[in-house]
Amino acid sequence: MSGLTLVFGLFFYVSLAIFLGGFLGKIWQYASTPAPLKIPQTPAPVTAGGVGIRYLQEVFVFKSLFKGNKLLWVGGYLFHLGLLFVLVEHLRFIIVPTSSILNFLVAFDLYSGFVLLAALVFLFILRVAVDRHAYISLVNDYLLLLLLMGIAGTGLLSRFWSGGHIRAHIPAIKAFVGGLVTFHNIGAVPTNKLFLIHFSLVMLLLIYFPFSKLMHAGGIFFSPSRNQVDNPRERRWTTPWVKVRPTATLPRLEREAAAAPVQVAQAAPESTAEA
Amino acid sequence: MADKPAEKTLIDIVTESDHVKDLKGPELTGEINVPRVEEGYAVTGNYAHVRPYPAKPDIMDSLGFPETIVDNWEEAAIKRLGELLEKYKSLQVYLDICVRCGSCTDKCQFYLGTGDPNNMPVARAELLRKIYKKYFTTEGKLFGRFAGARKLDLKVLSEWYAYFHQCSQCRRCSVFCPYGIDTAEISMAAREIMDAIGLGQKYTNMTIGKLLEVGNNLGMNEKALGATLESMEEDIEEEDGFPVKLPLDVEGADVLLVTPSADFFASPHVESLIGYAKVFHQAGISWTMSSLASEAGNFGMFIGNYTLMQKAATRIRNAIEQIKPKRLVVGECGHAWRIAYSFWNTLIGPFDSLDPNYPAPQHICELTLDLVKRGAIKLNKEANDEFTVTFHDSCNVARGTRMGTRPGGQFTIPRELIKASCNKYVEMDPATTMEKTFCCGSGGGLLTDEIMEVRVAGAMPRMQALHAVMESDGVNFMALICAICKASFTKIMPKYGVPMEVAGGVHQLVGRAIELGAKE
Numbered sequence: 001m002s003g004l005t006l007v008f009g010l011f012f013y014v015s016l017a018i019f020l021g022g023f024l025g026k027i028w029q030y031a032s033t034p035a036p037l038k039i040p041q042t043p044a045p046v047t048a049g050g051v052g053i054r055y056l057q058e059v060f061v062f063k064s065l066f067k068g069n070k071l072l073w074v075g076g077y078l079f080h081l082g083l084l085f086v087l088v089e090h091l092r093f094i095i096v097p098t099s100s101i102l103n104f105l106v107a108f109d110l111y112s113g114f115v116l117l118a119a120l121v122f123l124f125i126l127r128v129a130v131d132r133h134a135y136i137s138l139v140n141d142y143l144l145l146l147l148l149m150g151i152a153g154t155g156l157l158s159r160f161w162s163g164g165h166i167r168a169h170i171p172a173i174k175a176f177v178g179g180l181v182t183f184h185n186i187g188a189v190p191t192n193k194l195f196l197i198h199f200s201l202v203m204l205l206l207i208y209f210p211f212s213k214l215m216h217a218g219g220i221f222f223s224p225s226r227n228q229v230d231n232p233r234e235r236r237w238t239t240p241w242v243k244v245r246p247t248a249t250l251p252r253l254e255r256e257a258a259a260a261p262v263q264v265a266q267a268a269p270e271s272t273a274e275a
Numbered sequence: 276m277a278d279k280p281a282e283k284t285l286i287d288i289v290t291e292s293d294h295v296k297d298l299k300g301p302e303l304t305g306e307i308n309v310p311r312v313e314e315g316y317a318v319t320g321n322y323a324h325v326r327p328y329p330a331k332p333d334i335m336d337s338l339g340f341p342e343t344i345v346d347n348w349e350e351a352a353i354k355r356l357g358e359l360l361e362k363y364k365s366l367q368v369y370l371d372i373c374v375r376c377g378s379c380t381d382k383c384q385f386y387l388g389t390g391d392p393n394n395m396p397v398a399r400a401e402l403l404r405k406i407y408k409k410y411f412t413t414e415g416k417l418f419g420r421f422a423g424a425r426k427l428d429l430k431v432l433s434e435w436y437a438y439f440h441q442c443s444q445c446r447r448c449s450v451f452c453p454y455g456i457d458t459a460e461i462s463m464a465a466r467e468i469m470d471a472i473g474l475g476q477k478y479t480n481m482t483i484g485k486l487l488e489v490g491n492n493l494g495m496n497e498k499a500l501g502a503t504l505e506s507m508e509e510d511i512e513e514e515d516g517f518p519v520k521l522p523l524d525v526e527g528a529d530v531l532l533v534t535p536s537a538d539f540f541a542s543p544h545v546e547s548l549i550g551y552a553k554v555f556h557q558a559g560i561s562w563t564m565s566s567l568a569s570e571a572g573n574f575g576m577f578i579g580n581y582t583l584m585q586k587a588a589t590r591i592r593n594a595i596e597q598i599k600p601k602r603l604v605v606g607e608c609g610h611a612w613r614i615a616y617s618f619w620n621t622l623i624g625p626f627d628s629l630d631p632n633y634p635a636p637q638h639i640c641e642l643t644l645d646l647v648k649r650g651a652i653k654l655n656k657e658a659n660d661e662f663t664v665t666f667h668d669s670c671n672v673a674r675g676t677r678m679g680t681r682p683g684g685q686f687t688i689p690r691e692l693i694k695a696s697c698n699k700y701v702e703m704d705p706a707t708t709m710e711k712t713f714c715c716g717s718g719g720g721l722l723t724d725e726i727m728e729v730r731v732a733g734a735m736p737r738m739q740a741l742h743a744v745m746e747s748d749g750v751n752f753m754a755l756i757c758a759i760c761k762a763s764f765t766k767i768m769p770k771y772g773v774p775m776e777v778a779g780g781v782h783q784l785v786g787r788a789i790e791l792g793a794k795e
Contacts, residue, residue, distance in 0.1 A: 026371070033364040036581060038617045041449050041457065042674055043682035043710060050682075058453065068378030068451030076376065076453075131312040132380035135392045136401070139421040140414075141375055211414040216454055219372035224365045225446075226455035230677055233634050236620045239581070241362065245623070246582060248589035250487045251339030 005176070005189040008199065012180050015203035022210025023218060030222035036239040044230035051229055058226065075123040082116030085109070086155070093170070093177045110159060117152040120145055144212070147205060154198035169195065285344040289433045289474060292326040292725065300731045300771040305743035307707075307736045309381040310390035322391040325728050326437045327721075330475035337484050338583060341473030348472040349427050353410050355471040356403075356464070360411065365460040370407045372454055373397060379448040379458075384713045385441050388732030393438045396448035396458045402434055403465050432474070439465040440476055441729050443721050444577065445670030445714035459719070463579025466720075470578055478723035482574045486587050491536035491570035497524075500566055503539050511549055517791045519556045521548070524598070525563035530555065531598050532564050532639070533571045533591055533615070534606025535758035543779045544761050547607050550782030553789045554643050558651045562604075568594035571611035572758065576618075577720035585622045588614065592623035601630040604637050607780055609669035609757030610718065612638060616676040640756065641678050643785060644692045654788040659697035662752040664784065665744050666693055667703075667737060667764075668712035669757035683709075689781055693754050696784040701748040707740040717763030734767045741773070754781045 045051045057063040062080075066073045089109040092102055124145045127137045158169075173195060175187025189196070208214070221227060229235075247254065283291075332342035345351055360367045379396040381387070386394040393399060401423060408415030408424035415424030425431060444459035469475065485494035495503070504521040511519045522528065532555075538548040555562045568591045575584030595603065603626065605615045615636045620626070626635040634641070646652045666689060678684040686709045694700050707713055716733025744750040755761050755778060764778035 030364065030368055033360075033367050034362060035364040036362065037621055039365060039457065039460070039675070041446060041455050042677055042685065044677075046677075046680075046682060062453055064451055064455065065376070065378055065453040068382065068453075069376075072376055072378055126377070130377065132309075132392070132395060133377040135312045136375050136377060136380060136395060136397050138375065138423040140418065140423070143421070211412065213372060213374045216372040216374050219368050220454045222364060222368050223372075223455045224368075225449050225457045225460075230682065232617045232620050233636070236625050239621055242581075242585070245589060245592075246586045248487065248586055248593055250337050250484065252337040253488075255339075 002188055004191070005186070008176075008189045008196070009180060009186060011200070011203055015206045019206040019209050023215075026210050026215050027218050027222075030219060034240045035224045035228070036241070038228055038230075038232040038237045039224050040228040040230045041225040042230055044228070046230050046234075048229055051227060054226060055221070058220065071126060072123075075119050075126060078115055079119035079123060082112050082119055085112035086116055086152075093173050094181050095178075110156075113152060113156045113159070117149060117156060120149045120152060124149070140212070144208075144214075147201060147208075151198060151201045151205065154194050154201065158192070158194040158198060285348070285429070286329050286474065288429060289344070289436050290326050290329040291324075291433075292328075293324040294725050294728070298727055298731055298770060300738060300767070301735060303738060303742035303771055303773075305739055305746060307387060307739045309387065312392045313390070322389045322394065322441060322729065322732075323434065323437050325441070325726050326433075327440050327723055327726050328477040330477045330480040334477070334480050334484050335470075335473060335475050337488075338470075338475075338480055340470045340475055340480075344473045348432075348474075351472045352427060352432075352468050353406075355468045356407065357411070359464050359467060360407075363460065363464065365457060366464050369400070369454075369456045369461060370404050373400060373404070373456055374453075375401075376453065378451045378453065379456075382448050382451050383442075383458075384445075384447070384716060384733045384736045385443075385729065388716070388735040389441070389729065391441075393434070394441055396452075396456075399438050399442055400456070400458055400461045402431070402438055403461055406431065432469075435465050435469060436474060439469070440721065440726065441733075442719060443670065443714045443716065443733065444719035446674040447670065447711070447713065450674065450710050460579075462719070463576070465579075466577065467579035470580065475578070476720060479574045479577050479720035482572075483578070483583055483587065486570055486572070486574070486590075487583070490567060490590060492572050492574070493536045493540070495536060495539065495569070497566040500539060500569055504564075507545070507549070511552070515553075515791060517553075517556065519549070519552050519791070521552050522563040524566055525561075526598055528561045528563035528598060528600055530560055530562035530602045530604050531568070531594060531600035532562055532604050532606060533568050533594075533611075533636075534564065534639075535572045535608040535611055536570045537758040537762060538606055539569075541758075541762060543765065543776075543783055544607075544758055546783035546786060547780030548782075550780065550784075550786030550789070551606060551639055551643075553786050553791060554639075554646065554652060554782070557789055557791055558646045563598060563600070565594035565598055567597060571605050571608050571615065573611060573614045574720060576610060576614055584614070584618070588619060588622040591619065595626070595628065599628065602633045602637060603629055603635050604639055604642055606639050607756040607758065607761075607782060609671035609759060611758075612756075613671040613675035638678050638688075640689050640692050640781060641684075643782070644688050644695070647692065647695050653790045654696050654785065655790050656696060656698045656788060658788045659752075659784050660699075662697055662784070663699040663701060663748055663750045664693055664697050664752045664754055665701050665703050665741065665750045666690055666708075666754045666781075667715070667741075667760060668708055669755065669760050670712060670714040670718055672756060673710055673712045686710075689754075689756055693781055693784060696781075696788040701744050701750050703740040703744050707736060713737045713740070715757070715760040715763040716767065718757075718759050722759055722763060730763065731767055731770050734763065734771075738768070738771045738773070741777075742771075745773070745777075751777055752779055752784075753777050754779060754784060756781050 172190040179186030405425040414422045439462045442462040449457040537544040573587045678688040713736040765775040
C-alpha cells in the first residue's frame with residue numbers, strides 16, 4: 001500500500017467517523033431533549049398517521065417553503081433533487097457489479113450533475129441579489145455553497161477532462177472506494193488530480209456536516225412544531241421534569257410563608273420558658 | 276457606583292429608549308409592500324431605540340427574579356441558556372438547523388411595518404443564535420464571526436431587549452419555514468434568560484404579579500368584581516328587559532367560564548361578556564365565573580417561564596375544585612385559548628372531574644355554535660344589518676390551537692358563528708387570514724404604550740387588508756376573538772384614521788342577534 005493510499009484511506013475513515021459520530025450524537029441529543037409542552041403549528045394533523053403525511057409533504061415537496069417563497073423553492077428543490085440523483089448514481093463506485101436500474105440511472109448522471117450545479121449557482125445568486133437574503137447571509141453560508149459547487153464542478157469536469165473519459169478511471173476508483181467501504185482489498189488511490197480534489201472536498205463536507213446547519217437533514221424530524229400530533233385535549237401530554245404541581249401564589253409570598261413557621265417554632269419554647 | 280447617582284446603571288443603558296408621542300400610522304392603500312433593506316440599517320437598526328420600560332426591582336423580586344441586572348450577568352445568561360437547551364427540544368433544534376434560506380424574511384408584520392432588518396424572523400433568531408454558537412458549538416468556537424458567532428456583551432443584550440420585545444410570538448414565520456422553526460420559542464427563551472439575569476419587561480412582569488397576587492391581570496379583587504358584575508346585570512335588564520345573570524362563585528354550577536379580565540370592564544370586551552351571558556341565559560345552562568380564576572390570560576407564556584405559567588394556571592385548577600363544575604369554558608382571548616387548549620391539560624390536568632362528553636376546556640365559540648346548530652338558541656341576523664362584517668383570525672388561535680374535532684376548526688367555527696349572527700360577511704385577502712393571519716401588532720406582551728411605535732407599525736399589514744375590504748365592500752365591523760386584539764385595535768385604528776368602533780367581539784354580534792325570552 002503506497003503512502004498516498006494510506007493518507008487518503010485514513011482521510012476517508014476519519015472523515016466518516018466524524019460524520020457518523022457527530023451526526024448520530026446530534027440526533028441522540030435532539031431525541032433525548034424533552035419537549036415540555038404541546039406546540040404543534042396548527043392546523044396540524046390530529047393523528048400520528050397525519051403527522052407522517054405532513055412530513056412526506058415537507059420532505060418530498062418542501063410544502064412550507066413553497067408557501068413561503070417560489071424562487072427559493074425552485075432553487076432548493078432542484079438542488080436537493082439533483083443531489084439525490086447524483087448520490088444514487090455514485091453507488092456505482094461502491095456496488096459491484098452494478099445493478100441494471102443503477103445503470104439506467106447513471107445514463108442521466110450528466111443531467112443531474114448539471115441541475116445540481118445550476119441550482120447551487122442560482123441559490124448563490126439569490127443570496128447576493130435579494131437584499132433581505134444578503135442581509136441574513138453569513139460568510140459560512142456562502143462558503144458552504146462554494147464547497148458544494150466545488151464538489152459538483154470537479155465531479156462534472158472529471159466527465160470531460162480527466163485524461164480522457166471518466167470511464168477509463170472507474171475501475172481504479174471502484175477498487176479504491178469500494179475497498180474502503182467494504183474494508184478489504186483496498187486498491188491503490190487513483191492519482192487523477194480531479195478525482196483527488198473531488199474526493200477531498202467531499203470528505204471536508206462530511207467533517208463539517210454534524211457541526212453545521214446541514215443538520216437540518218436530521219433535525220427536521222425533531223421539530224416540535226411539526227412532529228407533534230394536535231391532540232392536547234384528547235390525550236394528556238406531560239412535562240418530564242414536573243413532579244409536583246406548584247401553588248398558585250407569588251414566589252415572594254412563598255418565600256415568606258416558608259420563613260414564617262421557623263420563627264413560630266423558635267418563639268414557642270421561649271414563651272414556655274418565661275411562663 | 277452608588278455614590279455617583281449621575282452614572283447610568285446597566286439597566287439604564289440596556290433599556291434606554293426614545294418614545295415618540297402622537298404617532299400616526301402610514302397611509303392606507305390596501306397594499307402590503309415589503310420594505311427594502313436599506314444601507315445603514317445593518318449597523319444599528321432603525322427601531323433599536325424602541326424599548327419597553329424595565330420591570331421595577333420589587334416586581335422582579337416578587338416573581339423570584341434578581342431585582343436588577345446581576346454583576347456576573349454574562350455568565351448567568353450563558354448558564355440559563357444552557358439549562359434551557361437541555362429542557363426544550365424546540366430551542367435546541369431551532370438554534371441548530373436554520374439554513375438562513377430567507378423564506379421567513381418578508382413574513383413578519385414587524386419587519387413589514389418597521390423595515391428594520393432585525394425584525395426579520397431569521398435575523399431576530401440570529402440575535403440569540405450567535406451567542407449559542409459562540410458558547411455552545413464547535414463551529415462557533417472554531418470559526419467565530421465567519422460562522423456568525425458573537426461574544427455576549429452589553430450591545431447584544433440591549434439588542435435582545437429591543438428586538439425580543441418587537442416579536443409578538445405570533446408564529447406566522449413558522450408557517451413558511453421548511454422546518455417549522457418557531458421564533459416564538461426563541462423569543463420566549465430570550466426573555467426567560469433576560470429575566471433570569473435581572474432584566475425584565477415592566478408590563479408583562481407587573482401583569483403576572485397582579486395575576487398571582489389578586490387573581491387577574493387587572494388586580495381587581497373579589498368585591499370589586501362582584502359589584503361590577505351586579506351593575507352590569509342591572510344594565511342588561513334595563514336595556515333588554517330580561518334578567519340575564521352574571522353569576523360569580525356559584526358552587527355546583529354546570530359550567531365554569533374563565534374569561535380574560537378585560538371582559539369585565541374594557542370596551543368592546545364587555546359586549547362579548549354580555550353576549551356569553553345571554554347565550555347561557557337563553558340556553559338555560561347553569562354557569563358561573565370564579566373570583567379565584569377571574570383571568571383566562573396568562574402572561575407567564577410571554578416570558579417563557581414554565582413555573583410562573585403553571586402557577587398562574589393553578590388558580591383555574593383551584594377554582595374547579597371549589598366550584599365542582601361539569602364543564603370548563605374559555606371566553607374570547609387568543610393567547611389564553613392557546614394556553615387553555617394546548618397547555619392546561621399538561622399544567623393542571625387531568626380534568627377527570629369534568630363531564631367527558633364535552634371537550635375540556637371548551638371554547639365559547641364551540642359551545643355557542645353547538646347551541647345554534649341544535650336549535651337551543653335562535654339568532655336574528657337582521658339585528659346586525661347595520662354591519663358588514665369581516666373576521667380577523669387571532670394569531671394564537673389560528674396557529675397554536677384548534678376548535679372542534681377537525682384541523683382548521685379554529686377558522687370555520689368562529690366564521691360559522693358570525694355568519695349565523697349577521698347577513699353581510701366578507702373575507703379579507705386570503706394571504707392575510709387563517710393560518711397566514713397577521714398579528715394585531717400588540718400580542719405577546721407588547722400591549723404597552725411606551726412601544727406604541729412598534730405596535731402601530733406591526734398593525735400595518737392587518738390595517739391594509741382591512742382597508743381594502745372597507746373600500747371594496749363597505750366593511751364596518753371587524754370581529755375578534757381576542758382580548759389583546761380588541762384592546763390593540765381600538766387604540767391603533769384611530770391612528771390609521773379608522774374609527775375604533777370597527778373593532779368588536781364575535782359574541783358582541785351574537786349578543787345583539789340572540790332572541791331572548793320564551794322559546795317556541
